[in-house]
Amino acid sequence: MALYYFILKVGRKRFPDPVGEEFEDFADARAHAHTVAGELMRNRENWTGHWRVEVCDDCLQPCYECLFADVDQRLKAFGDVVRGSVIRVARTTAALNDALLNIDDTMSDLRQTMRLLDAATLGYSALPASRS
Amino acid sequence: MPHSKNRILSLVSPRDLQLLGAHLRLVDLEQGRVIAGSRQHVHTVFFPHGGILSCVVELKDGSSIETGMIGNDGVFGAMQAIDDRLSLNKVMVQVPARASIVDARIVKKVADSSPDFRDLIVKYEQFLLGQVQQTTACNAVHNIEARTCKWLIRMYDLVGTDLPLTQEFLAQMMGVQRTSVSTVASQLQDKGLIEYRRGKVQIRNIEAVQLHACECADAVREQYAEVFGKSKETSAAPMSLDQTT
Numbered sequence: 001m002a003l004y005y006f007i008l009k010v011g012r013k014r015f016p017d018p019v020g021e022e023f024e025d026f027a028d029a030r031a032h033a034h035t036v037a038g039e040l041m042r043n044r045e046n047w048t049g050h051w052r053v054e055v056c057d058d059c060l061q062p063c064y065e066c067l068f069a070d071v072d073q074r075l076k077a078f079g080d081v082v083r084g085s086v087i088r089v090a091r092t093t094a095a096l097n098d099a100l101l102n103i104d105d106t107m108s109d110l111r112q113t114m115r116l117l118d119a120a121t122l123g124y125s126a127l128p129a130s131r132s
Numbered sequence: 133m134p135h136s137k138n139r140i141l142s143l144v145s146p147r148d149l150q151l152l153g154a155h156l157r158l159v160d161l162e163q164g165r166v167i168a169g170s171r172q173h174v175h176t177v178f179f180p181h182g183g184i185l186s187c188v189v190e191l192k193d194g195s196s197i198e199t200g201m202i203g204n205d206g207v208f209g210a211m212q213a214i215d216d217r218l219s220l221n222k223v224m225v226q227v228p229a230r231a232s233i234v235d236a237r238i239v240k241k242v243a244d245s246s247p248d249f250r251d252l253i254v255k256y257e258q259f260l261l262g263q264v265q266q267t268t269a270c271n272a273v274h275n276i277e278a279r280t281c282k283w284l285i286r287m288y289d290l291v292g293t294d295l296p297l298t299q300e301f302l303a304q305m306m307g308v309q310r311t312s313v314s315t316v317a318s319q320l321q322d323k324g325l326i327e328y329r330r331g332k333v334q335i336r337n338i339e340a341v342q343l344h345a346c347e348c349a350d351a352v353r354e355q356y357a358e359v360f361g362k363s364k365e366t367s368a369a370p371m372s373l374d375q376t377t
Binding site: 006008010013015016017018019021032035036039040042043044053 | 273274275276299308309310311312314315316318319322
């Protein structure tokens with residue numbers, strides 16, 4: 001048995017299941033992710049297509065991502081062209097959210113670096129003049 | 133009188149209460165205890181003083197789902213006692229509490245002698261049936277977040293803001309995976325609606341929970357008000373005798 005964690009990705013937010021679930025193998029964990037996606041999007045499929053469930057191993061390394069639109073059974077009724085189009089839009093929206101999240105992270109890192117730099121600069125300017 | 137902490141018992145006439153009173157006993161109901169199995173005879177009638185009894189439908193694949201809740205506003209087993217009928221589904225203790233219990237034969241005897249008492253029992257059964265029907269519609273049509281919020285409101289009405297519940301139990305009651313409940317709880321926590329710690333849910337903002345819930349929570353409250361004449365203004369708080377009488 002192996003432990004897997006499931007993280008719901010909604011826009012730029014992440015909602016982890018901190019407990020995790022044990023499964024025989026990865027295939028079972030993947031099937032569980034599909035079931036959970038189905039439950040979370042049921043009766044609100046129109047606006048949750050870009051949501052995702054990420055499956056991580058016991059070291060929290062991502063090993064699979066389930067896009068809700070991919071497992072939305074209702075879309076089959078609309079034919080391959082429409083279904084493919086909806087899935088593409090959902091995937092693009094998800095990718096855009098990831099990109100925005102990366103920008104947020106980068107900006108956060110940059111702010112932290114600048115704070116450190118400011119502190120170092122203040123420390124340097126406070127040194128006795130004789131050292132220069 | 134401790135028995136009057138149950139709303140149904142508080143509505144029983146003094147004469148009928150005297151007939152029941154000598155046979156009523158107080159018991160503590162621990163979480164998870166099954167008080168009636170599916171298709172089993174009911175020998176004891178339960179009048180909870182608090183907590184929650186869940187009516188659960190079990191399916192052959194091992195899954196189960198809750199279809200109704202009974203708290204201090206109700207009674208379990210009285211209707212079955214009157215007609216010597218079976219409990220159609222499993223009934224278990226979801227939130228522990230104290231309850232007044234009485235032998236089903238005593239309830240039948242009092243009901244046979246008192247049309248008022250029988251009427252009260254039938255009224256509650258009517259409300260419970262309405263609640264089950266509303267739950268059926270809710271499970272079919274509403275999304276998991278709205279259903280979770282509706283469920284929290286109903287529990288708030290019966291128990292208050294602190295709910296001793298594990299995610300496993302919550303998932304079982306809602307008929308979904310624990311992972312689904314966990315992620316929905318994370319979302320509600322992120323919005324500041326609840327606080328979820330291991331084995332315990334605390335409702336932080338009931339007004340916001342109501343905004344996220346489906347119409348079913350209000351529908352159940354209105355059904356109760358129509359049957360028992362409870363004012364709507366008092367329905368958004370834990371039910372107590374101060375508010376219901």
